[in-house]
Amino acid sequence: MAYSPRYSLEGRIACVTGGGKGIGRAIAERFAKEGAHVCIMDRDSLVIEEAxxxxxxxxxxxxxxxxxxxxxxxxxxxFQAVEERYGRVSILVNNAGITRDQLLFRMSQEEWASVIGVHLNGAFHCTQAAQKQMVKIGYGRIITISSVSALGNKGQVNYATAKAGLQGFVKSVALELGPFGITSNAVAPGFIESDMTKATARRLGKPFADFVEEKTKVIPVGRSGKPEDVAGAALFFAGEESSFISGQVLYVAGGPKA
Ligand SMILES: NC(=O)c1ccc[n+]([C@@H]2O[C@H](COP(=O)([O-])OP(=O)(O)OC[C@H]3O[C@@H](n4cnc5c(N)ncnc54)[C@H](O)[C@@H]3O)[C@@H](O)[C@H]2O)c1
Structure with a gap:
């Protein structure tokens, strides 16, 4: 008999923060294709509507x-409104993120605090709210988007700190919530084409196509990442089949990292 992994998300309520565009939207679209009701949570009303x-x-x-x-x-x-209207949340993707790149000696308190605030405080708030519902059903999949920048990146002490912090967060959540049937894992993307990396190219004064070409040169598989690449990895962790995989960081970077 053929072995078929259970990637179906039929009947699941999945919340994706920053789900309005880029990686979050690709994850939302993929989860919806697999049968989940997807709650697009974003600070931008326009992209919410489009998604x-x-x-x-x-x-x-x-x-x-x-x-x-x-x-x-x-x-x-x-999260309470989602529970009342659609049912209990069983999948959370902590994806909302921003960059405020700057060299350390020039970095303002605002550039530091805003990045830490969105990534770390944001993941804390959403995970705390979602786990209440997951514990009640004895099942949950928490997927947090980290980054290869967690390993250190020039001009990103704020972002690298936040993304490395998230890896500690993910592992600690895995330890605390494992007994309730909840897994917690991180996906750490490399260079992915999105508005975030388009903004970086603009800031560096480079046409996006040239920026992509430059980045691609050091990616072993010889191409840049797409939001769909991250969505595939998120789906792997979101499935029922992944119940024995928790506290892990999966680098999705077209080559080895960490
Ligand atoms: N693009 C990359 O190369 C790359 C690489 C590694 C990790 N990541 C991470 O992946 C995630 C998504 O990145 P992306 O490239 O799709 O970015 P993006 O800028 O294209 O999209 C980010 C989304 O998050 C939303 N958002 C931002 N701050 C928010 C807040 N405070 N509350 C609610 N929503 C908020 C935005 O409105 C937007 O819809 C981020 O966590 C980012 O750090 C991206």
Whole structure:
């Protein structure tokens, strides 16, 4: 008999922060294709609407939820509203993120605090809100988006610190919530084409195509990453089949890291 992994997310409620565009949207679209009801949580109403419409027009189930992951009270309210309206959340993707690149000697308190705030405080708020519902059903999949920058990156002491911090977060959550049927893992992407990397190219004064070409030269598989590459890795952790995999960091970078 053929062995078929259980990647179906049928009947699951999946929340994706920063799900309006880029990597988050690709994850949301992929999870919806596998049968989940996807809650697109983003601070940008326009991209929420675009993502929800796109998923629904492909026959998927999605709803939009406006929030800033830094705002704990709002996060609590939104997760409670999701539970009341759609049912208990069993999958959370901590994906919302920003960059404020700057060399250490020039970095402002605002550049430091805003990046730490979105990534670390954001993941803390959303995970704390989601786990309440996961514990009640004795099942959960928490997937947090880290980065190869966790290994150190010039001009990104704020971002690298946040992404490395998330890896400690993911492992600690895995230890605490494992007994409740909840796994916690990180996906750490390398260079992925998105608005975030387009903004980096602009800041460096390089046409995006040249920037992609330059980055691709050092990627062993010889191509840049796409949001769909990260979505595939997130789906692996989101499936029922991955119940014995927790506290791990999976680098999705077209080659070995860490
Ligand atoms: N693009 C890459 O090369 C790359 C590499 C490694 C890791 N990552 C990480 O992947 C994640 C997604 O990145 P992307 O490239 O898709 O970025 P993106 O800028 O294209 O999209 C980020 C999304 O997050 C939302 N967001 C930002 N701050 C928010 C907040 N406070 N509350 C709610 N929503 C918020 C934005 O509105 C946007 O929709 C981020 O965590 C990023 O750090 C990206």
């Amino acid at each position: 929800v419409t796109a998923i629904q027009s492909q026959g998927g189930a999605a709803s939009g939820h406006h929030l800033d992951v830094k705002d704990q009270k709002k996060v609590e309210e939104v």
